[in-house]
Amino acid sequence: MAPRVSCFLLAVLFSASCRVITSLDWMCSEKEANKTYNCENLDLREIPDTLPDTTEFLEFSFNFLPTIQNTTFSRLTNLIFLDLTRCQINWVHEDSFQSHPQLDTIVLTGNPLIFMAETSLNGPKSLKHLFLIQTGISSLDFIPTHNLENLESLYLGSNHISSIKFPESFPTQNLKVLDFQNNAIHYLSREDINVLKQATNLSLNFNGNDIKGIEPGAFHSKVFQSLNFGGTLNLSVILNGLRNSTTQSLWLGTYQELDDQGLTSAMFEGLCEMSVESINLQQHHFSGLSSTTFRCFTGVQELDLTATHLDRLPSGIEGLSSLKKLVLNVNHFDQLCQINAASFPSLTDLYIKGNVRKLDLGAGCLEKLENLQKLDLSHSDIEASDCCNLQLKNLRHLQYLNLSHNEPLGLQSQAFKECPRLELLDLAFTHLRVNAPQSPFQNLHFLQVLNLSHCLLDISNQHLLAGLPNLRHLNLQSNSFQERSIPETNLLQTVGSLEILILSSCDLHSIDQQAFHSLGKMSHVDLSHNSLPGNSIDALSHLKGIYLNLATNRISVIPPHLLPVLSQQSIINLSHNPLDCTCSNIHFITWYKENLHKFEGSEETTCANPPSLRGVKLSDVELSCGITAVGMFFLVVFLFLLTILLIFSVKHLLRWKYQHI
Ligand SMILES: *[C@@H]1O[C@H](CO)[C@@H](O)[C@H](O)[C@H]1NC(C)=O
Numbered sequence: 324m325a326p327r328v329s330c331f332l333l334a335v336l337f338s339a340s341c342r343v344i345t346s347l348d349w350m351c352s353e354k355e356a357n358k359t360y361n362c363e364n365l366d367l368r369e370i371p372d373t374l375p376d377t378t379e380f381l382e383f384s385f386n387f388l389p390t391i392q393n394t395t396f397s398r399l400t401n402l403i404f405l406d407l408t409r410c411q412i413n414w415v416h417e418d419s420f421q422s423h424p425q426l427d428t429i430v431l432t433g434n435p436l437i438f439m440a441e442t443s444l445n446g447p448k449s450l451k452h453l454f455l456i457q458t459g460i461s462s463l464d465f466i467p468t469h470n471l472e473n474l475e476s477l478y479l480g481s482n483h484i485s486s487i488k489f490p491e492s493f494p495t496q497n498l499k500v501l502d503f504q505n506n507a508i509h510y511l512s513r514e515d516i517n518v519l520k521q522a523t524n525l526s527l528n529f530n531g532n533d534i535k536g537i538e539p540g541a542f543h544s545k546v547f548q549s550l551n552f553g554g555t556l557n558l559s560v561i562l563n564g565l566r567n568s569t570t571q572s573l574w575l576g577t578y579q580e581l582d583d584q585g586l587t588s589a590m591f592e593g594l595c596e597m598s599v600e601s602i603n604l605q606q607h608h609f610s611g612l613s614s615t616t617f618r619c620f621t622g623v624q625e626l627d628l629t630a631t632h633l634d635r636l637p638s639g640i641e642g643l644s645s646l647k648k649l650v651l652n653v654n655h656f657d658q659l660c661q662i663n664a665a666s667f668p669s670l671t672d673l674y675i676k677g678n679v680r681k682l683d684l685g686a687g688c689l690e691k692l693e694n695l696q697k698l699d700l701s702h703s704d705i706e707a708s709d710c711c712n713l714q715l716k717n718l719r720h721l722q723y724l725n726l727s728h729n730e731p732l733g734l735q736s737q738a739f740k741e742c743p744r745l746e747l748l749d750l751a752f753t754h755l756r757v758n759a760p761q762s763p764f765q766n767l768h769f770l771q772v773l774n775l776s777h778c779l780l781d782i783s784n785q786h787l788l789a790g791l792p793n794l795r796h797l798n799l800q801s802n803s804f805q806e807r808s809i810p811e812t813n814l815l816q817t818v819g820s821l822e823i824l825i826l827s828s829c830d831l832h833s834i835d836q837q838a839f840h841s842l843g844k845m846s847h848v849d850l851s852h853n854s855l856p857g858n859s860i861d862a863l864s865h866l867k868g869i870y871l872n873l874a875t876n877r878i879s880v881i882p883p884h885l886l887p888v889l890s891q892q893s894i895i896n897l898s899h900n901p902l903d904c905t906c907s908n909i910h911f912i913t914w915y916k917e918n919l920h921k922f923e924g925s926e927e928t929t930c931a932n933p934p935s936l937r938g939v940k941l942s943d944v945e946l947s948c949g950i951t952a953v954g955m956f957f958l959v960v961f962l963f964l965l966t967i968l969l970i971f972s973v974k975h976l977l978r979w980k981y982q983h984i
Pocket residue numbers: 356357
């Protein structure tokens with residue numbers, strides 16, 4: 324009441340300051356007691372008194388702090404991380420962080436900085452990360468150089484910087500990340516790059532700057548972790564400029580389609596004289612792609628050609644013979660053989676995801692890729708009436724196969740015989756037609772993860788999962804069992820090593836008590852989104868310590884004899900069930916309240932019956948299940964009549980006995 328009254332009085336006097344006082348009443352939210360607080364967007368003009376002195380991580384964005392001084396945060400001496408995004412900061416005064424020896428990250432993103440004192444960042448023993456994104460900086464001279472000896476990352480994106488020339492005194496020796504995204508840098512000189520020579524393992528980002536020139540030799544003998552020149556259209560400029568440099572990864576992708584002149588062999592000349600492990604060229608066009616285009620890629624191990632408008636790769640490509648990873652996502656192949664896989668025989672990872680056209684797998688198109696371990700063919704409109712032995716011929720070392728989100732595939736028995744070392748097989752969202760009585764997955768001795776969700780499979784076939792001795796993770800979400808029930812004999816009997824089983828949205832109405840008896844190692848069972856009643860819990864009676872999800876089923880009453888089955892599990896989700904909150908369920912409700920720590924989603928674990936309690940949280944229900952007054956009256960009358968009857972019969976019996984003596 325008091326703050327409201329004072330607010331009212333103040334509002335009459337100075338209506339502007341009223342808002343400040345009320346806003347102090349708004350609470351910062353606590354993420355971790357005494358340590359992590361979020362005070363975002365509370366219109367605060369100072370650090371609220373409610374924040375403990377021990378605060379270490381403070382999110383303070385979207386407040387109002389036009390000037391920062393040594394007093395602004397002086398109370399919070401334990402600060403490690405301070406986010407001041409968009410606080411309308413203009414001035415950062417001397418020694419603003421002098422009482423924060425542990426501070427390692429300051430985020431000043433989105434503040435219209437006018438002035439930062441030379442000693443404004445003094446104080447922290449080891450300031451590591453400084454974010455000055457969108458602060459209106461146009462020259463690196465603006466950044467105070469004092470106390471940045473330990474700086475590891477400096478983010479300067481979306482400013483007006485045109486030259487990356489750091490002052491000589493700028494300590495660059497520990498820099499790992501230097502981010503100049505979306506500035507106005509058009510030219511890189513030798514001198515500019517030389518200042519960075521002390522930084523080893525630097526990731527340098529020029530994404531979204533239209534670089535038009537690099538002084539010859541600027542990158543001579545320089546070594547980088549990564550270089551990003553994304554959005555540059557004339558790659559000759561970049562690759563010539565990078566001659567004689569070494570970098571782990573080089574990002575040259577583009578975003579917009581606009582006047583891309585097309586990549587030519589000549590543009591890549593510079594690559595012959597530099598050392599790069601991984602190159603990304605996403606969204607460029609190639610003009611005149613030929614077998615010599617990649618001539619200078621001999622040292623490259625990873626090549627990303629996502630969305631480069633390819634409909635084929637020429638045969639006999641030079642330069643890619645030691646390539647390990649190739650990404651060909653979102654291209655326009657009609658047939659898998661059009662990638663001419665023989666050009667990159669060392670490949671271990673191949674991604675052809677989201678192909679724009681319907682992809683025909685052909686026959687043996689990848690057979691030269693003997694070392695292939697990972698193959699992603701998801702979202703590629705693949706259809707095959709008899710998959711996959713012919714198509715995946717000779718992929719002896721394949722461990723990961725993703726065929727999810729494709730068109731119908733027909734599977735015969737032992738459909739993956741050509742890939743005997745598969746460990747993960749993802750067929751989710753691909754309609755499967757199993758044409759054989761035996762298992763299509765037979766003999767995948769190493770298979771650990773099988774995703775068959777949304778495959779429209781008839782999972783009543785008991786042999787479907789035969790021959791998978793090491794399967795640990797099985798997802799059968801959104802498939803259906805005959806008669807909406809898992810019978811005693813079922814496909815799970817052959818996969819005793821299972822640890823994670825997902826049977827959500829399988830339209831199940833019942834589970835036989837013995838249905839899971841061969842599954843002894845389970846740790847996670849998801850039966851959510853079915854129509855199971857309370858007694859289906861009986862099927863889990865032999866399992867202990869599992870995570871059990873029974874959310875969104877038809878459970879109303881849980882009989883007392885099943886409570887021990889629930890007691891022995893570790894986490895249970897019973898949310899969104901039509902739970903009965905009458906005396907017929909009193910045992911369960913009492914037990915539930917004593918075991919709340921076992922339940923997740925208790926906010927949504929509510930009563931459906933009786934109507935007067937509908938929507939009430941189960942944990943809030945108070946039931947008294949004694950006998951009511953009316954009941955008591957009838958009981959008394961009943962006992963009274965019974966006594967009279969008894970007396971009469973005894974009398975009668977005695978009389979009868981005496982008459983017969
Ligand atoms: C937070 O600080 C208060 C007061 O210093 C202390 O009583 C409490 O135990 C602390 N809580 C945690 C989780 O450290």
